[in-house]
Amino acid sequence: MGKSIVVTSGKGGVGKTTTAANIGTGLAQIGRRVCLVDADIGLRNLDVVMGLENRIVYDLIDVVEGHCRVRSALIKDKRLDNLFLLPAAQTREKDAVNPEQMKVLMEELKKEFDYVLVDCPAGIEQGFKNAVAGADVAIIVTTPEVSAVRDADRIVGLLEASELYEPHLIINRIRPDMIRKGDMMTTDDIIDILAIKLLGIVPDDESIIISTNRGEPAVLDKKSLSGQAFRNIVRRLEGASVPFLPLEETSMVKRILRLFGRS
Amino acid sequence: MLEWLSRLFGATEQSKDKAKERLRLVLVQDRAILSPGLLDALKEEMINVLSKYMEIDEQGLEVNLDSSDDSVALVANIPVRKVKRKL
Ligand SMILES: Nc1ncnc2c1ncn2[C@@H]1O[C@H](COP(=O)(O)OP(=O)(O)O)[C@@H](O)[C@H]1O
Numbered sequence: 581m582g583k584s585i586v587v588t589s590g591k592g593g594v595g596k597t598t599t600a601a602n603i604g605t606g607l608a609q610i611g612r613r614v615c616l617v618d619a620d621i622g623l624r625n626l627d628v629v630m631g632l633e634n635r636i637v638y639d640l641i642d643v644v645e646g647h648c649r650v651r652s653a654l655i656k657d658k659r660l661d662n663l664f665l666l667p668a669a670q671t672r673e674k675d676a677v678n679p680e681q682m683k684v685l686m687e688e689l690k691k692e693f694d695y696v697l698v699d700c701p702a703g704i705e706q707g708f709k710n711a712v713a714g715a716d717v718a719i720i721v722t723t724p725e726v727s728a729v730r731d732a733d734r735i736v737g738l739l740e741a742s743e744l745y746e747p748h749l750i751i752n753r754i755r756p757d758m759i760r761k762g763d764m765m766t767t768d769d770i771i772d773i774l775a776i777k778l779l780g781i782v783p784d785d786e787s788i789i790i791s792t793n794r795g796e797p798a799v800l801d802k803k804s805l806s807g808q809a810f811r812n813i814v815r816r817l818e819g820a821s822v823p824f825l826p827l828e829e830t831s832m833v834k835r836i837l838r839l840f841g842r843s
Numbered sequence: 844m845l846e847w848l849s850r851l852f853g854a855t856e857q858s859k860d861k862a863k864e865r866l867r868l869v870l871v872q873d874r875a876i877l878s879p880g881l882l883d884a885l886k887e888e889m890i891n892v893l894s895k896y897m898e899i900d901e902q903g904l905e906v907n908l909d910s911s912d913d914s915v916a917l918v919a920n921i922p923v924r925k926v927k928r929k930l
C-alpha cells in the first residue's frame with residue numbers, strides 16, 4: 581500500500597504545481613512508482629508543467645463518473661516508465677467530484693503506486709476539501725511573504741480539522757540576496773511562527789521557469805540549484821536526513837570563503 | 844558596502860522584522876477568531892476561576908481581542924455583583 585501526499589498552500593501562485601511535479605518526478609527518478617493527480621479541476625496545469633498536455637484522453641472526472649477505468653486515464657511520463665499523471669478535467673466545475681469519491685480514488689491508486697501526489701487548487705473551498713480527502717500526509721508550500729505565511733497558518737488549522745496532522749513545510753522562492761539585506765523573512769522566522777516541520781527550502785530560480793517552458797521538471801537537471809533542492813526533499817521524504825541548502829548564509833567570512841571557492 | 848555599513852550601525856530597519864511582527868499580530872487575530880469556540884471556552888473558564896472570589900454577572904461578561912498598530916490585547920469587561928468577604 582502506497583502513501584498519498586497532498587501539496588497545498590491556501591494562497592495561489594506560491595509553487596504547489598511546481599512542487600508536485602518536481603517531487604513526483606524526483607521520486608520516480610529513484611525508482612518509486614509514482615502517480616501525480618491534478619485536483620485543480622477547471623484550471624489544469626500539472627500536464628503542461630510535466631510536458632504531457634498533448635497526450636490527455638480521459639481525466640479525473642471521467643474516472644469518478646465511471647466513463648473509463650483509472651488505468652486508461654493515466655498518462656505515462658515521457659521520460660520515466662514508473663511515473664504517471666491523472667489529469668484534471670478542464671471543462672468542469674470543482675463540484676463535479678466530492679471528497680468521498682476522491683477517497684475511493686486514492687485508495688485505488690495507493691494499491692498500484694508507492695506515492696500518490698495530489699496537486700491542490702488554491703483556496704479553502706470545495707477544491708481544497710476534495711484534494712485533501714484521502715491524503716495520508718500534507719505538504720504545505722509557502723513563500724517568505726506575509727500573505728503566503730498567513731494563509732499557510734490557516735491551512736494548518738483546516739488540515740487539523742480534516743484530521744491531517746503534522747504537515748510538512750516547503751518554503752519556496754527564497755532569495756539569498758534579499759535575506760542578506762534583511763528584506764526577506766528567513767526559514768527560522770517562518771518556522772518560529774508556523775511551528776511545523778520543515779521539509780525543504782527552494783531558491784527563487786530561473787531554471788524553474790526555463791524547465792517549465794520546456795515541460796521538463798527542474799529536478800531532472802543536475803546543474804539546477806532548485807533541482808538539487810527538490811532532490812534533497814525527495815530524499816527526506818524517503819527518510820534520509822539531508823542538510824538544507826545554504827541559501828541563508830549571512831556570515832561574511834563564509835561568504836568570502838565561498839567567493840574564493842573554499843566552501 | 845554603504846548599505847552594509849549602515850546596517851552594521853543599526854541605521855535602517857530591516858523590512859523582514861516588520862513582516863515578522865505584522866504576521867505575528869495578524870495570526871493572533873486569525874487563530875482566535877478561527878479556532879471555533881476558543882473565546883467561548885476561555886470565557887467559561889474565566890467565570891469558573893472568578894466565581895471563587897466574587898459573584899459576577901455572567902450574562903454581561905465580554906471578552907474580545909482589541910488590536911492596534913503594534914499590539915493585540917485581550918480585553919475583558921466583567922461586571923462584578925459582589926465580592927466575597929473571605930476565601
Ligand atoms: N522556485 C521558483 N523559482 C522561480 N519561479 C518559480 C518558483 N516556484 C514557482 N515559480 C513560478 O511561479 C509560478 C507559480 O507556480 P505554480 O507552481 O504554478 O504555483 P501554484 O500551483 O501554487 O499556483 C509559475 O510561473 C512558476 O514557474
Ligand SMILES: [Mg+2]
Nearest residue numbers: 596597620625
Ligand atoms: Mg497550481
